[in-house]
Amino acid sequence: MPDRVLRAMHRPSPNIYAGELVEMAFGLIPDLKAVAQTRGHVAMYIGNGHAAWEAALFNVISKGDKVLVLMTGHFGWGWSNMAGTMGADVELMDFGRRSANDLDAVEARLRADADHQIKAVLSVHVDTSTGVKNDIAGLRRAMDASKHPALLMADCIASLVCDDFQTDAWGVDVMVAGCQKGLMVPAGMSFVFFNDKADAVREANGCASHYWDWRPRMQAEALWQLFDGTAPTHHLYGLRAALDMIAEESLPQIFVRHRVLAEAIWAAVEVWSAGGPIELNIQDAAYRSHAITSLRIGAPYGTALRTWCEQEAGLTLGIGLGMATAADPKADGFFRLGHMGYVNAQMILGMLATVQAGMLACKIPYGAGAIEAASAVIIGAQPQVPLAVLPQSA
Numbered sequence: 112m113p114d115r116v117l118r119a120m121h122r123p124s125p126n127i128y129a130g131e132l133v134e135m136a137f138g139l140i141p142d143l144k145a146v147a148q149t150r151g152h153v154a155m156y157i158g159n160g161h162a163a164w165e166a167a168l169f170n171v172i173s174k175g176d177k178v179l180v181l182m183t184g185h186f187g188w189g190w191s192n193m194a195g196t197m198g199a200d201v202e203l204m205d206f207g208r209r210s211a212n213d214l215d216a217v218e219a220r221l222r223a224d225a226d227h228q229i230k231a232v233l234s235v236h237v238d239t240s241t242g243v244k245n246d247i248a249g250l251r252r253a254m255d256a257s258k259h260p261a262l263l264m265a266d267c268i269a270s271l272v273c274d275d276f277q278t279d280a281w282g283v284d285v286m287v288a289g290c291q292k293g294l295m296v297p298a299g300m301s302f303v304f305f306n307d308k309a310d311a312v313r314e315a316n317g318c319a320s321h322y323w324d325w326r327p328r329m330q331a332e333a334l335w336q337l338f339d340g341t342a343p344t345h346h347l348y349g350l351r352a353a354l355d356m357i358a359e360e361s362l363p364q365i366f367v368r369h370r371v372l373a374e375a376i377w378a379a380v381e382v383w384s385a386g387g388p389i390e391l392n393i394q395d396a397a398y399r400s401h402a403i404t405s406l407r408i409g410a411p412y413g414t415a416l417r418t419w420c421e422q423e424a425g426l427t428l429g430i431g432l433g434m435a436t437a438a439d440p441k442a443d444g445f446f447r448l449g450h451m452g453y454v455n456a457q458m459i460l461g462m463l464a465t466v467q468a469g470m471l472a473c474k475i476p477y478g479a480g481a482i483e484a485a486s487a488v489i490i491g492a493q494p495q496v497p498l499a500v501l502p503q504s505a
């Protein structure tokens with residue numbers, strides 16, 4: 112989280128009925144749509160990503176509706192669970208932990224659904240557990256090829272403002288995002304973007320929840336209507352600052368920064384891999400997230416390494432989420448590197464050097480020259496890609 116965001120939040124409680132905050136809150140809407148690359152609608156919620164999952168489902172899915180959930184890791188499974196709890200008839204297509212959605216299989220499944228029982232296809236864009244990035248434009252093409260009318264719903268909680276995501280151009284009907292990842296704001300707000308097609312489904316079916324209903328939020332005229340009660344006042348100031356920073360750097364530049372830093376990480380890991388057990392979880396670079404990298408290193412190395420990095424060097428690495436197996440019930444053989452949002456070259460090089468120090472300390476073998484390989488990627492991208500300084504001022 113940038114200091115600028117935190118500073119924007121550090122202030123007394125504002126008037127929630129009139130004045131500056133009201134204007135500012137409504138001004139967030141066009142800027143949120145700009146980062147989502149949509150001319151559609153957005154509803155804002157007080158809540159985390161799980162809240163946005165549920166909000167999205169309540170508006171377009173009724174009890175008994177069939178939904179097809181594509182699973183490429185922990186988060187596809189999580190969203191499907193939520194749909195099941197709400198009474199949807201959930202069909203899960205599990206593509207494992209190391210690969211993206213198999214779009215031919217999805218197309219075949221949709222063609223087989225001749226009487227169009229499936230009301231929505233749910234897919235995570237970037238699954239934060241496995242580090243896979245699914246091809247959502249390709250998913251739309253597969254749905255169109257099968258002439259299936261289901262809604263396309265995507266989870267961009269980990270990818271928005273990190274990996275390019277073109278809500279309208281890719282034909283996404285409903286998209287969910289949170290504020291605490293690429294949007295660089297403390298956790299607590301989330302967003303559901305939707306188009307007229309999805310809103311027509313909401314109109315036809317009604318919404319079984321008063322709180323999650325996106326219609327009053329979409330038509331809000333007063334601040335309390337935007338959030339169905341008190342607005343998350345300080346989060347709004349933080350989000351305003353974050354959106355200003357994003358506009359100053361520009362979305363294309365942000366995407367390039369994330370790509371180059373991710374490529375630096377992959378280059379380092381490939382060198383380490385040549386001389387030890389560490390391995391990128393997603394082998395095909397075209398399907399790797401630019402915001403999160405999931406690594407396999409073998410039990411108990413993952414946990415040992417995370418513990419050393421946290422306790423001895425102050426670097427927190429991600430746990431091996433959703434990777435547990437009978438042979439490795441606590442996923443001790445996995446860890447994840449987060450590189451989303453407010454990150455620059457020195458942070459990534461520092462992280463890589465710290466991980467390498469951790470492998471040395473834990474006596475985990477690794478190939479030599481990883482920091483040089485990462486450095487070469489960063490040097491090769493400059494000066495076209497400024498990776499040194501992030502916008503800080505104001």
Ligand SMILES: *Cc1c(COP(=O)(O)O)cnc(C)c1O
Pocket residue numbers: 159160161162186235237238239266267268269289298
């Ligand atoms: C973080 C995340 C979620 C869950 O968000 P919470 O804010 O933790 O509820 C869902 N999906 C993806 C892809 C995520 O990265």
